[in-house]
Amino acid sequence: MYAIYFILVVVLCCIMMSTTVATKMKEHIPFFEDMCKGIKAGDTCEKLVGYSAVYRVCFGMACFFFIFCLLTLNINNSKSCRAHIHNGFWFFKLLLLGALCSGAFFIPDQETFLNAWRYIGAVGGFFFIGIQLFLLVEFAHKWNKNWTAGTASNKLWYAYLALATLIMYSIATGGLILMAVFYTQKDGCVENKILLGVNGGLCLLISMVAISPCVQNRQPHSGLLQSGVISCYVTYLTFSALSSKPAEVDEHGKNVTICVPNFGQDLHRDENLVAGLGTGLLIACIAYSCLTSTTRSSSDALQGRYAAPELEVARCCFCFSPNGEDSEEQQNVKEGPRVIYDEKKGTVYSYSYFHSVFFLASLYVMMTITSWFNYESANIENFFSGSWSIFWVKMASCWICVLLYLGTLVAPLCCPSRQFSV
Numbered sequence: 001m002y003a004i005y006f007i008l009v010v011v012l013c014c015i016m017m018s019t020t021v022a023t024k025m026k027e028h029i030p031f032f033e034d035m036c037k038g039i040k041a042g043d044t045c046e047k048l049v050g051y052s053a054v055y056r057v058c059f060g061m062a063c064f065f066f067i068f069c070l071l072t073l074n075i076n077n078s079k080s081c082r083a084h085i086h087n088g089f090w091f092f093k094l095l096l097l098g099a100l101c102s103g104a105f106f107i108p109d110q111e112t113f114l115n116a117w118r119y120i121g122a123v124g125g126f127f128f129i130g131i132q133l134f135l136l137v138e139f140a141h142k143w144n145k146n147w148t149a150g151t152a153s154n155k156l157w158y159a160y161l162a163l164a165t166l167i168m169y170s171i172a173t174g175g176l177i178l179m180a181v182f183y184t185q186k187d188g189c190v191e192n193k194i195l196l197g198v199n200g201g202l203c204l205l206i207s208m209v210a211i212s213p214c215v216q217n218r219q220p221h222s223g224l225l226q227s228g229v230i231s232c233y234v235t236y237l238t239f240s241a242l243s244s245k246p247a248e249v250d251e252h253g254k255n256v257t258i259c260v261p262n263f264g265q266d267l268h269r270d271e272n273l274v275a276g277l278g279t280g281l282l283i284a285c286i287a288y289s290c291l292t293s294t295t296r297s298s299s300d301a302l303q304g305r306y307a308a309p310e311l312e313v314a315r316c317c318f319c320f321s322p323n324g325e326d327s328e329e330q331q332n333v334k335e336g337p338r339v340i341y342d343e344k345k346g347t348v349y350s351y352s353y354f355h356s357v358f359f360l361a362s363l364y365v366m367m368t369i370t371s372w373f374n375y376e377s378a379n380i381e382n383f384f385s386g387s388w389s390i391f392w393v394k395m396a397s398c399w400i401c402v403l404l405y406l407g408t409l410v411a412p413l414c415c416p417s418r419q420f421s422v
Helices: 002-016 019-028 032-038 051-071 081-087 090-106 110-150 156-182 190-210 213-218 224-243 271-294 296-302 328-332 351-369 388-414
Strands: none
Touching (some): 002 090, 002 271, 002 351, 051 081, 051 090, 051 110, 051 351, 110 156, 110 224, 110 351, 110 388, 190 224, 190 388, 213 388, 224 388, 271 351
């Protein structure tokens, strides 16, 4: 239900960022200008469209999740009164969300509010990017650990590991080669060449560190599968960043871009490919980051709590159960519905932390839809047209992802007395 609320507001923000929708409303809705003046939204409802409207609506959604984050602090029993607030009253919550989003349009001194909220949104957006990247690293470690556990009883799992690793490195290597072919020229494109060389070198570095003897002694489950997953994601981020670079123009304003692929006449980039892949991964990453905070392993890992390593049963769909095997309560159930999580003794996940993730996701969506710091010229029609702010955000995300993964490999070496279980 919280995800549905979130998606509804995101769709509303996309509509507000569309100049086509605003134009069609003005053309086809009778008394449109009179209605805009009546609600004090300007002669053409300019206060209800554009980046400023998205900032206000996302402010209301962020306040909604922040309020519930405070209301659900330290809930240890799913039957308590505050737990019922988290798990029910959906109609009243929808009314509250609508009231907060609408009320944000009546905040006085809008310019000061928008300027301050922009920087708060940037900070929160970067934190959410960090959560996405951390969950990706955790997923890579969990995948390798689970499939490696199966090799003790069935040597066929070695073949599965080798095949998955080969696929990951083939995608990463092929992607870097294709970018070197299409995004560089023999003369020029020095920046693209440097970035491709640096990111390719980082992929090689994490692969060497993952299989180094010192890391293997401390983390026997470390291997090339994790580094292959990270390398694939680094390759995608590099491709997305290079595709997000703004066009190069000369002193006469003519497009002289040469460092992007030319897939057709007068087409300097394959916008459909970038838009489709980017939109799919954007939605998938936000949904995964938000909803994975309700699983015990991810919630604990993101909050810095590491449990002792447990014996796991390898399975292809290893994410189905956090521990890789059915709990004792599940095995004893003979009839009736299958119990996946038992909250008799406490909540499975932190309700407060769950809402804090959605709070950060609200800020991330706000900054993404408004093209980060390129907000004044942003609209949903040229969402993937590119800007320097988007380019550097994606490139920085690429390097942060590598640092996080290296941190999970090096941390056990620096703190040998502490138990790490990813």
